[in-house]
Amino acid sequence: MKKSSVIHVASPDDDLPATAAAINPAEAAPRPKLGQLLLEAGKLRAIDIERVLQLQVVSRLAFGEAAVQLQLVAPEDVEHMLARQFGCPQLLPGEGGYASELVSAYAPLGPQAEALTRFATCLTQRWFAGGRRELALCGIEPGSGASLLAANLAVIFARRGARTLLVDADLRAPCQHRIFNLAQRRGLADAIGLRGDDDIACELPELPGLSVIAAGNRPPNPQQLLARPAFGQLMEDCVRRFDVVLYDTPAFTSAADIFAVAARAGGVVLVARRDATPAAELRRAADYLGRANASVVAAMLNRF
Template sequence: MNTKRKLVTKTDPKSPISEQYKTIRTNINFSSVDQEMRSIMVTSSGPGEGKSTTAANLSVVFAQQGKKVLLVDADMRKPTAHYTFNLTNTFGLTTVLTRQKGLTEVTNSSDVENLDILACGPIPPNPAELMSSRAMEHFLLEAYNEYDVLIFDTPPILAVTDAQVLANQCDGTVLVISSGTTEVESAVKAKELLSSTKGKLLGVVLNNREVKDTSYYYYYGKK
């Protein structure tokens, strides 16, 4: 999938798919009356289900709403944000967590207004430990001072423990599953893992579902 297709909310903001991302944004905004959603973790049960694409497009639609947004590539196993936004991965989240550079030194502005990107940085030998470190707590506090919304792209929750560790540090989690490929058992287990870590599951995004153009445009094309 090329970058243009990945960032449909930027390249084609009025498309039906972009409208779906805006619907997800609206649902997140209304998901908690008492607490503003300022940090959102995006994960999946397994690889290749579209969680990185979802995280990137959600970041764009929140930025389009006028919020100051930071997309954080917290997938320290297989980072992709630097590819999506045509950046280098020399410095990033791991650089900040190991206290080699400050947050403002390593964030990248994107060509989407209000949206900054924090690449993963050099892949560490101990991702889960970094996620649960005091440095991560410090990073969150610093980032909250700079941004309205933080969106974390994390590894698949059934593959490694990284996402479980981060889930209870974020205000909410979006679980991405792929229509026709994610097994029901895997989706249920992913939900259970999130619950066991006291992570707040905001909802599930069903990705790669084919919808006939007629009905699809009937609901989302008339703007």
């Protein structure tokens, strides 16, 4: 799986703040102290905390810096707990078995995650704040990074307190089951074809508030399946249960499946590769999606 670096948001406007109100934010709670978090995690003992506090008195170091200087904890332990302290819990490397490119889970305070968080805020203000709940993400061509973008945005919205559902609607070349380390199981295609259970959403214990519907068994007729009324009925039920529903779709140039999903969602984020995707392709995709009654909410340019 290729790594991507978010380097430009073409739309919405770049001057929107990155700390706008979240969708259904949880009530603010007192911020736990770093020492208490390290104690609860078994990284420090009570006697260790006393040593850190004594060093702070004479050195004026921050608690985490003092603990590292005393070699009581590793720098990554402090970083992990700081993320939790500021309401941005960070998974340890390998925790959950998710793809390492899921930076919003493994490195939420890093530059890539910050850019993604800013983009999520833009989407909140420009799309979801109007009462909408569904949004599709579509790469212009295969390998644009749309699937990773959808996965990272799903994590961000869930951590903001929104009940979030990520639907892998790419029935041709699905990858959300690999990103989130989901076992092979029935999914969207099976439910539409009336061969699966109604409850196909998989909750992720390491990422509270986030559920994923995998693509399921690969069908021979994905475009026809997504055009069935059963798809709309299934998603109607999901919209009643979730605050945010994100769809990962096939690339625009590879299949026409996107139109059924885009018409359902009403809005689309286009994902392209900087210095690789022709501007004409972006314009063509926006034009065709408009004919399907879907608004292009934003465009994301990735660099690989």
